[in-house]
Amino acid sequence: MDALARVGAADRRSSELVTLVPGLEIIVTRALGPGDDARDAVQEVLARALAAIEQDRPIHGPFAAFVHGIAVHVIADALRARDRHRVSEAEPDSLPAVIPDALERLIDAQEQEAVNRALALLDPDERDLLRRCYVDGEKTAAIADDVGEPASRIRKRKSRVLQRLRGLLEGGRSTERHTFGACPTRKA
């Protein structure tokens, strides 16, 4: 690659790095909890990624995967520094324990209030299904086994409940499925 092409690639990666910040915030907040530690960790990931770009280090595979690898190490360093968790040296690429409730701090208060109101309007068994998914983190197959129904039926039921929730949040204007842009990288 000639010098001009390298500069062009570096510029593209720097621009791409900025677009990764919202996702990084989710990942880091989930692992470290909200607050200064998470903000500092995001900054550290960006600084290390930029250093790699500036030094023209070879980046194999997708750039996002490279940045994710940095994030995993920064999170592990931060947790070691806190001495809250012990992260196995033998598994540097594994993610340590998470703080799922920390993600709630990313939600705007008004939005949370609207979701709470909509959840209150669901039937108890609908809320129970969502609770088993989002609070208990059960697989739909496990829920299906438990209630003695096919997994496909549980998945459809969950889909309908979320569709209803969406409808309630939109004031009943629409119960159609949101599109929110098709994902370019993954298919079912």
Next chain:
Amino acid sequence: MNALSNDAHVDADVVHRYVAGTLARDETASFERHLLVCLACQQAVRDGAAIRSGLRVSPAQLASRRRRSLTRWMPWLLPAAAAAALVLVVATRDEPVRRLGRLDTAPVFQPLPVRSSTSENDRRVDSAMTAYRAGDFARARALLSDVASRQPSPAIHFYLGVSALVMGDAKGAIEPLRAASEPGQAYSDDAHYYLAKALLRVGSADSAVAHLRAVRSEVRLAVRARALLDSVTAARSR
């Protein structure tokens, strides 16, 4: 609300198990690599977190609890709560923004630009930057302040301001960092960034935002400034 619309491209269980923290490590790593580039999944995770939060304490339970306790304590509670809320609002309104101005780690010293013209000043600057590298910011600040009064330069102003900031004296950091942020100087971008931190610390968020937007030419700092700007915007909108 986008919690399930992502199911078209991600396995139906992945998002809710990620939100609940029960996704296996290898699945988590795989999903997070995707999450970094997928806005729909980012929104689905946020939505899932809102659902989780709403379900951990159901609205009905919450409303019922509120009704019971308010009925019992209403005559006493309202004036006390109003007073407490006022104090709390005044005390914490700016706190998230101020926290963004915290500086725990001083920027790394780059030796070459920090030089003044006289040998006496050179020795003082050397001593100051030795102290700076050792983390003795009080000594560095005292020596740099002395040099700045005799032979000011952007670099001296910059490290003087940063030393004050890392010691927690944001007010004292503002003037030297402002001097270092003058356009066309070697430390201009760095000074804008750390000046923004100092301004956040004293609650001048508007001025801080202006300085973060002024960081342009140095890519590494520009990304950090952009990230900090996003955090400031989010904190102010809460």
